[in-house]
Amino acid sequence: MAVESYVLKVAEVIEETNDAKSVAFEVPDDLQERFAYTPGQFLTVAVPSDQTGLAARCYSLSSSPHSGRHQITVKRTADGYASNWICDNLKAGDTMRLLPPSGIFTPKDINADLLLWGGGSGITPVISIARTALEKGSGKVVLFYANRDETSVIFAAELRELVAEHPDRFTVVHWLESVQGLPTQEGLKQFATYFADYTSFCCGPAPFMKAVATALKELEIPRDRRHQEKFVSLGGNPFGDVEEVLAAQKILAEADDGEEAGEAAFAGPVSIEVELDGNHYAFDDWDGKQVLLEFLESKGVDAPFSCREGNCSSCACIVLDGDISMKHNDVLDAEDLADGIRLTCQALPLTETLKISYNG
Ligand SMILES: Cc1cc2nc3c(=O)[nH]c(=O)nc-3n(C[C@H](O)[C@H](O)[C@H](O)COP(=O)(O)OP(=O)(O)OC[C@H]3O[C@@H](n4cnc5c(N)ncnc54)[C@H](O)[C@@H]3O)c2cc1C
Ligand code: FES
Known part of the structure; x- marks a missing residue:
């Protein structure tokens, strides 16, 4: 391929x-x-x-x-x-x-009221969401933006312009570590209390994201209104000769068969239904040795992916029926797993029939 x-x-x-x-x-x-x-x-x-x-x-x-x-x-x-x-x-x-x-850190409803959290370079996906919601949506948008100091604030001028253009809909709260110290979990929680029915998108350094996530959980904001994007470096090379990468992965999968992957995977033809971009696919011959992403690619399905290593979430799907295990997962947390989210680049079948959706 x-x-x-x-x-x-x-x-x-x-x-x-x-x-x-x-x-x-x-x-x-x-x-x-x-x-x-x-x-x-x-x-x-x-x-x-x-x-x-x-x-x-x-x-x-x-x-x-x-x-x-x-x-x-x-x-x-x-x-x-x-x-x-x-x-x-x-x-x-x-x-x-x-x-x-690629990626799933994106609002399903651009008209929703949005509570955006950006820490340092974490502003990048968040400003894209803000710009789009203000231009194309109708809800309110609140941005909490934490930075080391004034000189490290990316997009300061654009944010001022956006506030001037949408004074009734857009609020930006800047937090400077040099002036106010690090934001505390309790302070973030108090701030979020005012926007408890908004949908949150958070991106930034790990401690910042953890503090925000904990604050939102303590406020019992439902899972489908809390989103976060982790900035990690890919270890592998999704650009290489994919034939070689796939062949190597296949050898690995076969070698693993008697060990962790083999024990977990359902051995035998698996029937799977897939919803992707408004299309519906059904296959009944997944042998459970290839990971799901490779199986779908072998069937000509244009399934999303990036790292193929279980650390970016581009390939994430939701399991609607049946279950799948993952060989490796660096990105989904316990709640994602409980919600049925799985990484298709790492997915092996656990049941004879499966239904998955990429549509979230
Ligand atoms: C979904 C997502 C979105 C992201 N969005 C952004 C964004 O908008 N803005 C942003 O700034 N970051 C973003 N990131 C983070 C970004 O991908 C990188 O992790 C970040 O820029 C750090 O990469 P780095 O190579 O500079 O640092 P590191 O990853 O720390 O680089 C060090 C690594 O490079 C290797 N290395 C050293 N020298 C060489 C060499 N000569 N050749 C090859 N490898 C070498 C080392 O072995 C080491 O593993 C995002 C990450 C993800 C997953
Ligand atoms: S493609 Fe990156 S986690 Fe699957």
Whole structure:
């Protein structure tokens, strides 16, 4: 199977702060549909590397779909390879290899009242959601935005403009660690009390996300109104020769058969129904040795994926009937699992019949 990656030209590089740059890509007409996205989704880019050939990294789209732009915003990670390479080297006219937009950190109802939480570079998916909701939706939008200090606030001017354009619908609360110290879980909880019927989207450093998640749980905000995006680096290479990657995975799956995966998986033909992008598929010959993503690809289904390693959630589905186990999971928490969410790139069957949906 061919690798579904595309080479795009860099249209513009914008210095946002001392340690963050936005990169806008030119998407030609024939790729517009493939690169259509919803606010909160991300692109996966291939950063050239002398050591490994390339380093694959995910970056959220900070632009909004209706703007026609495809812009990511990259903040330097101390001693990080890819983020510093992008900030040091990329310029207009360069080209990059990318995977199309992906991800499930995106509002189902753009008219809902939204409570957005951004910490540092975590603002990128969140501002895309805010821009889209303000332009295309009708609800109220509240943003709690935490930063180290004033100079590290990405999109400060755009946020001021958005507030001026939508004074009755958009509220931004800035929190500066240099002035107010770190936000406490109790303080975040008190803040959230005022917006208990809003839908939350949170992205930022791990301690910030944990504090927000705990505060929202303590307020008993239901699971379907609490969303978070974790920024982690991919360890593997979703761009490589996919034939080779799939072959290697198959050998691994076979080797695993007598061990963890083999014991858990249902041995025998499995019947599966799949809902994806308004399409309905039914197959009755999944042998339970390939992971579900590979099985669907072998049937010609255009199933979403990025890392193929269980650490990005691009491939997530909801199990509506039956059950599946996962070989590896770095991204779903206990509540996601209880809600039936599974990573198809790691999924093996536990039951003879299954029904899954990608539609959330
Ligand atoms: C869904 C998602 C969305 C994200 N969105 C954003 C975003 O909007 N903005 C943002 O800033 N970040 C975002 N991230 C985080 C981003 O993907 C990276 O994790 C982050 O930029 C840090 O990457 P880094 O390579 O600089 O640092 P690290 O991952 O810390 O880099 C160090 C790693 O690089 C390896 N390395 C060192 N030198 C080399 C070399 N020469 N060749 C190859 N490898 C080498 C090291 O072995 C080490 O593993 C997102 C992550 C996810 C999963
Ligand atoms: S493709 Fe990344 S978790 Fe499955």
